[in-house]
Structures are given as structure tokens and as C-alpha cells.
Amino acid sequence: MxxxxxxxxxxxxxxxxxxxxxxxxxxxxxxxxxxxxxxxxxxxxxxxxxxxxxxxxxxxxxxxxxxxxxxxxxxxxxxxxxxxxxxxxxxxxxxxxxxxxxxxxxxxxxxxxxxxxxxxxxxxxxxxxxxxxxxxxxxxxxxxxxxxxxxxxxxxxxxxxxxxxxxxxxxxxxxxxxxxxxxxxxxxxxxxxxxxxxxxxxxxxxEATYGADEAAEKTSMRKEVARFARLVAERLRFGGIVLIPVFALGRTQEMLTLLQRLRMQDRLPAVPIYLTGFGLQINRIYDRLLHKIYPQYNHGTLRSMLFGRLKPGQRIQGPAVLLSTSGMMIPGSPSYGFARELAAEARNGIFFVGYADPETPGGLFQQGHLDRLKSMLGLEKIAARIERFYFSAHSHRRELLxxxxxxxxxxxxxxxxxxxxxxxxxxxxxxxxxxxxxxxxxxxxxxxxxxxxxxxxx
Ligand SMILES: [Zn+2]
Ligand SMILES: [Zn+2]
The missing domain is CATH 3.60.15.10 (Ribonuclease Z/Hydroxyacylglutathione hydrolase-like)
Incomplete structure (x- = not known):
């Protein structure tokens, strides 16, 4: 030595x-x-x-x-x-x-x-x-x-x-x-x-989070955004609610920014966007601090995008978009509760947009284990459209290399x-x-x- x-x-x-x-x-x-x-x-x-x-x-x-x-x-x-x-x-x-x-x-x-x-x-x-x-x-x-x-x-x-x-x-x-x-x-x-x-x-x-994910590496961001816009718009046209399970810190703010951008481009109708609990607190911190890193960022941008705050158990009417923690839909979390309410109806959508541990409901879905997801949610049937989008806060593996x-x-x-x-x-x-x-x-x-x-x- x-x-x-x-x-x-x-x-x-x-x-x-x-x-x-x-x-x-x-x-x-x-x-x-x-x-x-x-x-x-x-x-x-x-x-x-x-x-x-x-x-x-x-x-x-x-x-x-x-x-x-x-x-x-x-x-x-x-x-x-x-x-x-x-x-x-x-x-x-x-x-x-x-x-x-x-x-x-x-x-x-x-x-x-x-x-x-x-x-x-x-x-x-x-x-x-x-x-x-x-x-x-x-x-x-x-x-x-x-x-x-x-x-x-x-x-x-x-x-x-x-x-x-x-x-x-x-x-x-x-x-x-x-x-x-x-x-x-x-x-x-x-x-x-x-x-x-x-x-x-x-x-x-x-880090090597996406090392095993071939699909993430092959996905073009532009095409993925187009697919997301198309599928969200479709659910909203049917009067459905699109549930997007998100981490409060990071994914919430990124998805809000995307939704807002798509609305400005007329690729999504101007429906209400709801957010649950803790994400709002984090939004405030982004709104307060992000301009110190990016001078062009305006104070209050994220806050202005939201229609309202939603508490678990509270009912909303479609068409609407609902961002809710946790991103992995962990049992007991608000997104898990909302998923149970929304999954049975065909016009709704549950759209995953980030990493999920394989053993969580989010992870089960991403691996295609719909039967296990059904039993974890305690549901007879899942009629809502369930999709996964590759919008990650991590580099995919080629980018890491x-x-x-x-x-x-x-x-x-x-x-x-x-x-x-x-x-x-x-x-x-x-x-x-x-x-x-x-x-x-x-x-x-x-x-x-x-x-x-x-x-x-x-
Ligand atoms: Zn980490
Ligand atoms: Zn992290």
C-alpha cells in the first residue's frame, strides 16, 4: 500500500x-x-x-x-x-x-x-x-x-x-x-x-440508473412529447382525467412546464391542471430560486400554471390533468389512491413519466405485470389507458457513456x-x-x- x-x-x-x-x-x-x-x-x-x-x-x-x-x-x-x-x-x-x-x-x-x-x-x-x-x-x-x-x-x-x-x-x-x-x-x-x-x-x-433500459436510449424526445400530447389530448376529449404520478421534487416541475408549453402551442386544450400537496411547496422553491441559476426564468412561473390544489378524497370532474405524488404510486400515497378511483373508467388515463422501482405499482406496470398491478390496487379490472413515457431526470445509457x-x-x-x-x-x-x-x-x-x-x- x-x-x-x-x-x-x-x-x-x-x-x-x-x-x-x-x-x-x-x-x-x-x-x-x-x-x-x-x-x-x-x-x-x-x-x-x-x-x-x-x-x-x-x-x-x-x-x-x-x-x-x-x-x-x-x-x-x-x-x-x-x-x-x-x-x-x-x-x-x-x-x-x-x-x-x-x-x-x-x-x-x-x-x-x-x-x-x-x-x-x-x-x-x-x-x-x-x-x-x-x-x-x-x-x-x-x-x-x-x-x-x-x-x-x-x-x-x-x-x-x-x-x-x-x-x-x-x-x-x-x-x-x-x-x-x-x-x-x-x-x-x-x-x-x-x-x-x-x-x-x-x-x-x-450513477447507472438507466443502464438496463434499451427503450429509454432509443426514444427520441421530440417523438415522445408528440405521443404524450396526442394521448393526453385524446383522454381529455373523452372527458377523462389523466393521472400523472410524479415525484414532488423534479418531475412535478418538469411535467408542469411541458403541459404549459403544450397548451401554449395549442397541442392540449386549456383544461384544469391539479396538483396534490407537497409538490406545491416545492414549486414555490423553484419559483424563488431557479432564476438565480437561469436569469431568464420568471418568478412565479410554476405557480401561475395551476388550476388548483387537490386533497386526496376530493373529487374532480374531467376533463382535467392531475399530477400527484408518489411517482412510483406507492401504496398509501395520493397517486395510489387516485389510481384506484380512476383506473376502472375507460376514458381516464394513468401516465407514468419517470423511474419506478420494479416492486412498486409503477414498476409492475412498467414491466407489464398488469395482473399484479390489479391485485395491488385491489381492482377487478383496469379499463383506463395506462402508458409509460420516457421523460427522465437521468441520462439514458448512451448518454452516460x-x-x-x-x-x-x-x-x-x-x-x-x-x-x-x-x-x-x-x-x-x-x-x-x-x-x-x-x-x-x-x-x-x-x-x-x-x-x-x-x-x-x-
Ligand atoms: Zn438517486
Ligand atoms: Zn435524484
């Missing part, structure tokens, strides 16, 4: 979209990249294995974006590593506060409904006390490890094009460059522009993907970049980097 070892350990999930958390040790320094939570798992299993690194130094926690699978265990990580600096972009800091508080609220509600004791990972008061630790930096502005005085160490956030505030993080240390993509999309979405990446890096830790090739890394660690996704990416990189050392790390194992081929160290 060299005198200043560079080591890596994934303390969170690798081969699932679960809790993201990576530990990177650069000589005397230790960094935690993301502090996620598995939103599907029960509390004690949902948190990364921080025990694994509790005797390691953690000088900074770098947060890439405010989705729960990247921030959900941040309060726990801060308790483990109270002296760590916490770095993120300004928008991520704002969103993180809201997301964590909302998660607490939702978990408490769930516990109450199931009549089980609520044992939160953190409290409201604790959240209040840690928000002052967040230090935020804009894209493209290098910053040091505060308090270290080390001129050979610096960090830079790169716009990741995934959601508001999302970033990839470049760590430069003694002339070596390490880049962690977080979640990323290289080409523009409807609202956000595409991601940006450093020119050259030595080690790349990249282009991104990787552009950074010319000598070592590549693949994470944040189902096993098939990781393996497809691994094979494709081996074919395309013969020089590069590509690796799928195992959770909890230690790897030494930039010292010959990647292998486990202990």
Missing part, C-alpha cells in the same frame, strides 16, 4: 436505488459523498452502514441533491460525524430542509395509520439545529476544506441537470481529480438545462443502478474504453484506488 492511500467504500446501496452514501479517503482526509436513505425500507434498515466508517475521519459531507435517497440520513450522518463540514449548493440547502421535514411528517403519519410506535431517526428540533451547518456554494466556484488551510485540496460543484440545485462534485487533491456524478442528466429536460462535467478526471464515481468518455477517467466505479444496469454499463465501458479500469463496488467493502487495478483491501 502506498504511503498516502486513496480508498473508497460504499456505505450505502450500490446495486439498487436505495440509500446513496460513498466514503472517499484521500490520505489524511475523509469525505462522505451523499447521506441517503432508502425510502422503501423500514427505518432501521433504511440508513447507510455508518458503523463501517465510524473510526475513519470525515472532514466533510458533500451533498449532491435533495432527493431522499441522497439526503434522507444526513441528520444521522451529522450525529456520527459532528465535526464534518456540510457542503451543498444553495438550492439544495433550501430543498433539503423542506424534504427532511416533510419526510418526518409523512413517516409519522404512516406510523399513526398503521398504529405502530413512531421512532423517528431525527426530530424537528434536531433538524432546526443542524440547518446552520450547511455551507453552500454555487456551480463552478471552487472552495477549500474550511479550517484545513490545505491549498492542495479543493471542491467544485457542477450542474448535474437532474433537479433544481443538483450537482456533481469534483474533488481535487494533490493534482488528482475525483468526480462523483450524483444523479445526472446530460441533455436538457423541459425546465432544466443539461448537466456539465469536468474535462478530465482520474477517478469517476457514476458519452459523459464518461468525455471525462477520460482511468478508474470508474458504477453505482446507483439495478444489477443488470450496472453490468450493462460495465461491459459497454470495457468495450469502449479499453484503458479504463471499471468496477462495480460491493456495499461495505474497501477498495484502494489509483494504485494498480482496483481490488479489495480489507
Amino acid at each position: 502506498s504511503s498516502d492511500p486513496i480508498r473508497y467504500c460504499s456505505v450505502g446501496e450500490v446495486s439498487r436505488i436505495g440509500a446513496s452514501a460513498h466514503y472517499l479517503r484521500l490520505g489524511p482526509y475523509g469525505f462522505l459523498l451523499d447521506a441517503g436513505l432508502d425510502p422503501q425500507a423500514e427505518a432501521e434498515f433504511s440508513v447507510p452502514d455508518y458503523e463501517r466508517i465510524k473510526n475513519e475521519p470525515v472532514h466533510a459531507i458533500l451533498i449532491t441533491h435533495a432527493h431522499l435517497d441522497h439526503i434522507g440520513s444526513l441528520p444521522v450522518a451529522i450525529r456520527y460525524f459532528p465535526r464534518a463540514r456540510v457542503y451543498m449548493t444553495p438550492a439544495t440547502a433550501d430543498l433539503t430542509e423542506h424534504m427532511l421535514r416533510h419526510h418526518l411528517y409523512v413517516s409519522e403519519k404512516k406510523a399513526r395509520e398503521r398504529r405502530i410506535k413512531f421512532e423517528p431517526l431525527y426530530t424537528d428540533t434536531y433538524l432546526e439545529s443542524i440547518r446552520y451547518l450547511y455551507q453552500s456554494f454555487d456551480y463552478g466556484v471552487p472552495f477549500p476544506l474550511h479550517g484545513s488551510g490545505d491549498k492542495q485540496l479543493r471542491f467544485t460543484f457542477y450542474d448535474a441537470g437532474h433537479i433544481l440545485g443538483s450537482a456533481g462534485v469534483l474533488i481535487e487533491w494533490r493534482g488528482r481529480r475525483f468526480f462523483y456524478t450524483g444523479n445526472t442528466r446530460r441533455s436538457a429536460q423541459f425546465l432544466l438545462r443539461g448537466g456539465k462535467y469536468p474535462r478530465q478526471v482520474d477517478v469517476l464515481i457514476t 458519452q459523459m464518461i468518455a468525455g471525462m477520460k477517467p482511468s478508474q470508474i466505479l458504477l453505482t446507483h443502478g439495478e444489477p443488470q444496469a450496472l453490468h450493462w454499463m460495465e461491459q459497454a465501458i470495457r468495450r469502449q474504453m479499453e484503458e479504463a479500469d471499471v468496477f462495480i463496488p460491493r456495499k461495505g467493502r474497501w477498495y484502494e484506488l489509483l494504485n494498480g487495478p482496483i481490488g479489495t483491501t480489507r
